[in-house]
Amino acid sequence: MFLLFIILVFLESSFLSVNLLLAAILAAGMIKIDKSLILAVFFSGLIFDILNVRLVGVTSLFYLTLCLLLFLYQKKFKTKNLFYIVIFGLVIFTIDNIIFKQNISVLMLVLELLGLFSWYELFSLFGDRKKLYG
Amino acid sequence: MESSPKLITRFAILIILSLTLIGLDTLHFLAIPKKAVLTLSTPIEFGLYSFYQNTREKFGFLGFWQKGYQELAFLKQRNLELLTETELVQKLKEENEILRNQFATTSGLEANSLVPARVVGYSRFLFLDKGQKQDVKVGSVVILNNILVGRVVSVEGNLAKVILPIDLESKIAVITSKNRAKGILKGAFGSLLTLDEILQSEKVESEETLETYGGEYFPNGILVAKIKKITGDPSATFQKAQAVALLEYDKLTMVFVKVK
Structure with missing residues (x-):
């Protein structure tokens, strides 16, 4: 998981405008949150900040807070309720765009939601969580 | 699976760590580790960006609009060059009249x-x-x-x-x-x-x-x-x-x- 996050960090720092890292973190968090995931989120956030010349720790703090929220509301997502996924994703992507991009683009939100669904389906497909998180 | 209190403690530790790092970076104490990461990451980023540019260019050539695409790109570039040249010439004229010494720095x-x-x-x-x-x-x-x-x-x-x-x-x-x-x-x-x-x-x-x-x-x-x-x-x-x-x-x- 950490490797995937790092690849996404580099892609986003180089040319990708859509926040697929956040989408992947949300999707993974909706399925299962454990120690290795929060560590991966923390370190990928730090590297993201350094590569994007942001204050180091800001992205980690944001992503960790999201994961904590997901953890607290995990039962809602365990039901695989599409409604919760869409609403939660939409709120989080909007907040992310406001804080870090100071701009809300409908196209970007749609692409990020699509990313979230894709990651969610992909991670669900690899249902054996042991394979994903070791 | 880990118990909730244990995981929440981990969250708390990492959140506190993030806040500490924000504080340290504000005070510029993280310059050396940042420099080390950037030294390693900049070539990778450049490689990815170049790969992206090359791929985009190649896909542009593969399209059925290949010829039009090339001509459009050429005309755009030429137009830009002419625009810049015209502006520079105009500027040179004005500057020559007003300040002789500055015509070299257009x-x-x-x-x-x-x-x-x-x-x-x-x-x-x-x-x-x-x-x-x-x-x-x-x-x-x-x-x-x-x-x-x-x-x-x-x-x-x-x-x-x-x-x-x-x-x-x-x-x-x-x-x-x-x-x-x-x-x-x-x-x-x-x-x-x-x-x-x-x-x-x-x-x-x-x-x-x-x-x-x-x-x-x-x-x-x-x-x-x-x-x-x-x-x-x-x-x-x-x-x-x-x-x-x-x-x-x-x-x-x-x-x-x-x-x-």
Whole structure:
């Protein structure tokens, strides 16, 4: 998981405008949150900040807070309720765009939601969580 | 599966750690680890960005519009060159009449103060592979062919983050090159910009180029955009216009940073 996050960090720092890292973190968090995931989120956030010349720790703090929220509301997502996924994703992507991009683009939100669904389906497909998180 | 209290404790520890890192970075205590990470990551970022540019170019050639695409790209480039040349000639004439000594520095920018920099990333901002080590500072102006690319907003050892004129936070004092009407150029994302705060008494025309004029960030006379169409209500206090950037920022591979 950490490797995937790092690849996404580099892609986003180089040319990708859509926040697929956040989408992947949300999707993974909706399925299962454990120690290795929060560590991966923390370190990928730090590297993201350094590569994007942001204050180091800001992205980690944001992503960790999201994961904590997901953890607290995990039962809602365990039901695989599409409604919760869409609403939660939409709120989080909007907040992310406001804080870090100071701009809300409908196209970007749609692409990020699509990313979230894709990651969610992909991670669900690899249902054996042991394979994903070791 | 880990128990909830244990996991919440881990969350708390990492959140506190993040806050500590924010504090340390604010006090510039993380310069060395950041430098180490950037030394390793910059070549990777540059490689990815080059790969992206090459792939895009190749896909452009593979399309059925291949010929049209090439011709359009050529014409755009040629048009840009001619536009720049015309502006430079005009500027030279004016400067020659007013200040003989300055005709050699057509744009007011001295060549020896320009540092070439490779573009290593483009998202909302442009990332360059030159930083504090090469004297690049926050506020340094970035140009290409006397056309404004942007302004450095944050800088590390070998990395600079540049805000572009199309950014929503960007506001540049400009003047039209032909009618000398002053206004404020605001970013609107995409390649479009909004020219605002032009007095109704001023005359503006479409296709007029815009150049920097005063303000705390940019020297005068750097081309930024050209007017696409005049918009806005004639009864309003100010005129408005839609402008288009002269550069395609997502295709830049090399730019120049002005250092003093």
